[in-house]
Amino acid sequence: MELEKYKVLLFEKIKRQIASWFDGNLFESISNEEVYRFLHSMKGTAGTIQLTGLHQLADRLMADIERQEMKEWDKKDLRNYLFDLIEMSYEYEHFQTVKQQNPIRVENAPLIQLIDDDISMLILLKDALERKGWMVIASTELDVAKEQYYDHRPDCLIIDINLDGESGFQLLEDIQNHTRNKYIPKIMISVKADRETRIKSYKMGADDFISKPIDLEEFLVKIERHMDNKKLFDQSSMIDELTRVYNRRFFHDSLLIFMNELSRNQRLFSLAMLDIDFFKKVNDAYGHQTGDKVLVEFAKYLKENVRQTDYVFRYGGEEFIILFSGANGNESKTALEKILKGFSEKRFAEGENAFSVTFSAGVFMVDEPEMERDIIIRAADQALYEAKQKGRARVECCKLDSFAQNKKKLHVSVIDDDPIIRMMLTKVLSNMELNHAELDIKVFEDGRKFLNSNRIEEKGPHFLILDGIMPVMDGLEVMHEVKKSKRAKDIHVLMLTGRKSEHDIARALKLGAEDYVTKPFSLTELEARIQRLIKRLT
Known part of the structure; x- marks a missing residue:
């Protein structure tokens, strides 16, 4: 138990040092001696409290520094140099949760749309689908779901029949004409699983019906089967179903x-x-x-x-x-x-x-x-x-x-009170290559500083990566303020949340969040999701 206390202290020390280096003036340099001392301290502590991976990585980085004759570090170079160590720190700290997230996301992963007003079920299914390596967009309301469908063109639809005050059948009917000549698996889910409801589902164009409570193992096997069938269908066709030109x-x-x-x-x-x-x-x-x-x-x-x-x-x-x-x-x-x-x-x-x-x-x-x-x-x-x-x-x-001319500026703001996450996201964003966009990246340690900066008044599209829980100003409060801005239509949000509170996720989606990711997250997954959302804006 004493060991766990020292691990917490080490991670807090790392966060303080990262915040000190990278939250200040980006044009200031950092002495090589200061970096070496930090790594030396980290190596000793990590070895003592049995964090072997951190110990070995810090040792390797120190050896690299000893071979160099550099006296000062540019902050961008230092961030890149320390990135593996910072990422490992994050994974160690959140090992019990992150270790479950084995599938590696790829940018062109199949996209599944999930519509259910039971937030607990939405979270459960979303997490299970994402662990399979699929990307998921989730919504609780019919109107939002319809817009998402036409904007994102998902590869599979999972629709709850019994939405609050409305019927999932309405969405199925609305999109049926659009998908008549295109194979998109449509799966209806419902607590009401009588014969009449099932038959109505199939008659209206559903490809499958799954009753609640859902057996997750069976659910995932069925979805995987539908996705395999879609892949075979897509590979066998040369013609676009709607326009009848080549695909x-x-x-x-x-x-x-x-x-x-x-x-x-x-x-x-x-x-x-x-x-x-x-x-x-x-x-x-x-x-x-x-x-x-x-x-x-x-x-x-x-x-x-x-x-x-x-x-x-x-x-x-x-x-x-x-x-x-x-x-x-x-x-x-x-x-x-x-x-x-x-x-x-x-x-x-x-x-x-x-x-x-x-x-x-x-x-x-x-x-x-x-x-x-x-x-x-x-x-x-x-x-x-x-x-x-x-x-x-x-x-x-x-x-x-x-190629490099006339790039559109996209203002990207990372708002998170965790310095390690701010640093990791800055590194990921800085390394992104986009044909049409030049990313203007800024980080803020809390929502109040972001709003006081008047960042959102800058002309052009904005993409916010926003922590849901912050001590000074909650992420949901930030979203509420952003929505009141005259530039609200130019602002797009990816919410990072460390809690699976149904109420908070529902509010985030209703306030206009494009998506949410639960902390601790797989950095590969988050990078793919950010890239996908940013490409839609440029």
Whole structure:
């Protein structure tokens, strides 16, 4: 028991030192001697109280310092240098909980949407699904769930039938037309499991029915089976179910074919990335079914107005790609400008209203066989971004040397009273590479300091990583204040919470949190989740 007390004291000492170094002036340097003394003290204490991993890591870092002739540390370099040690400290401190989180998250992990107003069940299922390596978005309200569905395009839906004052059947009915030609497993869960309810579920389009109380092992096996079936379905299809043009999977196969043709026969090509302008406004004003009609008509117009040797793909959401065979950048740009003019003259009718739609496009010519495919896609994406920055409804060409220009600034604020978490998140965020965004990262040790800084008044989108429990001002209080700001619509929140309080999570979601992660967390999981949310904002 005495040993545990000294472990707590060691972790507190580490936090104080990290706060002292990294919460102050970032431009101040730190002496090599000071860093060495810290590591020496840490090594001795860790060895004494039987924290062998920390002892060995501190010893290795000290040996590295002894081999160097550095006299001063830049804070960014020091943060990177100490990162493994700080992360290990965090894992030691929270070992009993973190050790359960074995699956490593990857950025393209399947996304499951979970809708249940029983917060205790939502937490239970969310945790179980995330331990399998899937990403989960959770909501308690029907309207929020519907928006999340259309914004995130999940790979699987789990819906409670008996939502507070409403029926999960309503959501199932609302999205059924949208998923009629697309395989998305839909699983209904309910305490009411009589024959009539089960039959109604299947008739309305559910793929499975699971009764409450839920057997977690059986539940996970069923979800895994549905996800495997979806993966097989997606791999067997070349055609996008809604628009009937080629899908994203077939695009990657086709790009490889075009690259091989360039290598063998020197046949250059251009890749164009297109994005419908202000598509979300169409959905908001006229509904998602009208939005789907626009997508279908747009895809049809593209197919009818490119050559037979060109390929049209739906890349995702309202984004499309065209491979122009044998065409250079200027030729492809001219063809797209003609398509843009014709499509923008097309009128869509919705009741008594009529509207038109434009698109923006970026073009990149490929004439070097050894060019990496990721570079090609990023180049066209960069040109598309430039077209949007210049006012939309236009086509731009990209040159490789323009990649780093015109990046959008995204204000990222980490608000957490734990200095180790602040440091780890700063390191993770600083190492993120995003095509269109330049991250402006600042850290705050409490919510009051964040609000007093007027950080949220800075122009542009904001992403907050917000601790739910802080001594000076609770994270939920911060969210409440943020929501009153004139810039609230530009502010997006990921809540970190050390408690699984149903009330607090429900309030966070209702106040507009995009997602929540329970502490202690897997850093890999958190990094993937942050990256996914940030990419949606840029």
